[in-house]
Amino acid sequence: MSIFVDDDTRVVVQGITGGEGKFHTRQMVEYGTNVVAGTSPGKGGQDVDGIPVYDTVSEAVEEEDANASVVFVPPAFAADAIFEALDTDLDLVVAITEGVPTQDMAKVNKRLSETDTRLIGPNCPGIITPGEAKLGILPGNIFEEGNVGLVSRSGTLTYQVVSNLTERGIGQTTAIGIGGDPIIGTSFIDALEAFENDPDTEAVVMCGEIGGEDEEQAAKFIAENMDTPVAGFIAGRTAPPGKRMGHAGAIVSGSGTGTAESKINALNDAGVPVGDTPNEVADHIEDFL
Amino acid sequence: MKLHEYQAKDIFAEAGIPVPESRLASSVDEVMEAVEDIGYPAAIKAQVHVGGRGKAGGIKIAMDEDEARQAAEDILGMDLKGYTVEKVLVEAGVDFENELYVGITMDRSEGKPVAMVSTEGGVNIEEVAEENPDAIAREHIDPAFGLHPYQARKVVFEAGIPRDVAFDVASFLSTLYDLYEANDASDIEINPVMITSDRDVVAADAVMNIDDDALFRHDDLAAMEEDSYEDELEAKAGEYGFDYVRLSGNTGIIGNGAGLVMTTLDLVDYYGGTPANFLDIGGGAKAERVANALDMVFSDENVDSVVFNIFGGITRGDEVAKGINEALEQFDEIPKPVVVRLAGTNAEEGMEILNTDLVQVEATLEDAVQRAVENAKEVSQ
Structure with missing residues (x-):
């Protein structure tokens, strides 16, 4: 599946x-x-x-x-x-x-x-179901069939985390890059809900980054609606306020919203462990399986 | 892209929004000529792309010639949060009774523009939003239809704008939305809208930021862009077309993709180092671009060590390796130690090409960052 x-x-x-x-x-x-x-x-x-x-x-x-x-x-x-x-x-x-x-x-x-x-x-980099179909630009060779779902706002960060998983023999059901723009079609919540309803997905990785409130909303969704365990990663802990870090959406506003800290806290409060490094995210997923 | 106040006010005035009489000046003499025409009191306002100009000393009110000259001398050439003031707007002072806020921005969580109105104008609206969110009335706009006149009235009444000027403010808001849409603005606001003692409504400030991604269809606005970078390195990055942010540390960072570059910065910090910059070479970079990126980072005198982290999707490892070789082979001695980590598309080909006499190679992100942090510590000692 x-x-x-x-x-x-x-x-x-x-x-x-x-x-x-x-x-x-x-x-x-x-x-x-x-x-x-x-x-x-x-x-x-x-x-x-x-x-x-x-x-x-x-x-x-x-x-x-x-x-x-x-x-x-x-x-x-x-x-x-x-x-x-x-x-x-x-x-x-x-x-x-x-x-x-x-x-x-x-x-x-x-x-x-x-x-x-x-x-x-x-x-966005697109979506891949390893062994079945790839729609987008993700490098197919780093993925492996398995039962971890992955959703991410960033393309290359997705590749990094996937390779940390695949190196340990942990494969993926589907991996989705939802994109780093302010307005996107599929949100974290849409993807998390689909993974929750997929019987083969046994754990989910969610990679977020600074800017906006999507990660906070996703944390709330996880706490209220998900039984499948989720591990997280948030990029941009060292980003200074007011500077756009590449993605149009990746900016900590002057008043302090959209910070990595707020997102990590929200995820932790929802029972989601957040890795300090991409490799630590793979550690958490290994613990879940 | 940010417009200056004077540029935004020109656009507002042309659309029929009343603005105070004003003149642009770039020398003390020009300021004195302007105040002679405009009269007193006059506001002398620095035209730089920073928020909170008033608090930082970039706006002064002059009641007479001496004060005007003093203000012009103080403000022109001053350093305002890292920017040098080269132009001031000389503007007729407004005798006001109330200060309001009106603005339109994109509410990304709804995927729709939102109009905002508040009676608490004249202060930072983000602070109002945080401390007293109920003081701001909001109305979401369907981008297919635009702001309906009834919506403009509704949000103005909800904000508690005095009844005698409510229709004027609603009309401001409608005009602002037309400008927001026609110019692909990302934000547009008037803060404050002043209500004068004669109960006229005037735009005393003007903020208008344009979506960079839409500049291709606004040649007129693109022509107004003035390069004003905080430092010459950011200016250079602009020329090269890199997403670059200068930070204060000593470990230089180059990578592909915003999320991965941010992660590399975070790991430098995690392993006890200090990031010198954010530099995203983007997707599909060719050798020349890679070489330019190294040139950028070496130009930063704070940099003691560099980590080059590439996980190729559309970016190819062989192109990256070629670029690194090109950049480094021109030196008799490599200025600062460079750690390279290549993964993803054509990484193996890249590793074959890469001149490993010139760089240190690590297989994982974690190892690469740790080594670069160690290098930075050694070099800075």
Whole structure:
């Protein structure tokens, strides 16, 4: 079992003819992902490595029965691409694009609330169910099939923690990077709830970072709704207030909200141990299993 | 991107929001010319991107020529929280009875913009939010429709704005939302809105920050950007296009991905060291960018040791290794010890390329950070 993606996921890659789109489509196919179509407006009828290219997502859905999309479209056109995907009732849209204007995402968010589609991202590494499917840019070789779920706001930090797990022979059900932007489609809580309902997920890693209050809300959710044990990690303990640490969302405000301390305390209060190092997170998970 | 008060006020005034008469000045003579036209009392206000200018001595009220000259001499060229003041706004003083707050920002937990109004203007609204949250009335805005006029009225009445000026303030708010949307602002606020003794409503300050990710569609705003970095290293990082934050420690840090770089900083601290900086080379960096990153960190005279931590997804280990070699081979002697940890995509290829005579290599993040911290301690002794 897994969450959100598996063997049956049929993927359309939006922006398949661009550099990133083409490269990562190959990587996804190599990993075993069922990529059934791509889109690139004006390039319908062509193909990329034998994968048919369509002008529109609705054609790709009609002709190839796609049920998920991965968006590799540049930031100026990314919101439009997500709207297009949402209008075709896909089950899942994974937006990799970094740098989507926040007000565009507010409009997307509004439309998203009217659909049954799940959006992951934007500005995220994607989602992987080891051995079954990879939608995004995560390096497939560090993952292993197993029963730990992982949800993270940061891409490379995900890879770090996964490698700490995999090195010990601890595999993963599904790993999701939810993205570091202020407005994202899938929150920690959405992912935690799905892991809680997945019978194969026996423990969950949650990697957060400074900024916003998502981790605090997730801690409350864990305390009230989860039996599956969760271990946490929070990046940005040494971040000074008022400085944006790379991610648009990663900033400790002048009044002191969004600090690592507040998030670690909230998680500890919810019974979630927080590792001082990524390796310590793996220690906690080992204890759970 | 932050706009200066004078830039934001130009935009507000053009949209029909009343602002006090003002002039921009960059010398004492220009200030004196401006006050002659504007009259007294006049406010001399530093135009720098820092909050709390007033408390820090960056705003002064002049009642006569002597005071104006003194204020101009004091403020122009002063150091305000690390920024040098090069321009001041000379503005007609407003005889006010009340100070209000109106602003619009993105509420990230709701994924919607929120309009905020308070009768407690003139002070830091974040402090009001913390100490007396009920003093701020809030109204969420559906981004598909914008701020409905009834919502503007509702939030103004809820805030307890005096009835005789309520419609004027509501109209300010509607205009602000139009500007917020049209300019892809991340925050827009007037603090304070002053109610004069004649019961006129005036924007006495103006804050407008633009979403950097949306600047590609606002050439006019992008042209207003003035590089004002706290120090030359941050300016250099801006030229190279790095996400860089300078800190006060002596262990230089380079990595890929914000979360992992922050984690590397945290581990430096955890193992008893002090981080000198945050430097994210981003995803998919090529050799030249990697070399630039090393150049950046070596330029910081506080740095005694460097840790280079890469976990490649789209970033390839061989490109990183090439960049590190290029950067280091130009030195007869490596300025500061560099510890490298490469993992992920093409890490093995990278390790084959990497000139290990020039760097120290560690296999894990923890070991790499510990070694860099030890190096920093040795070098600084």
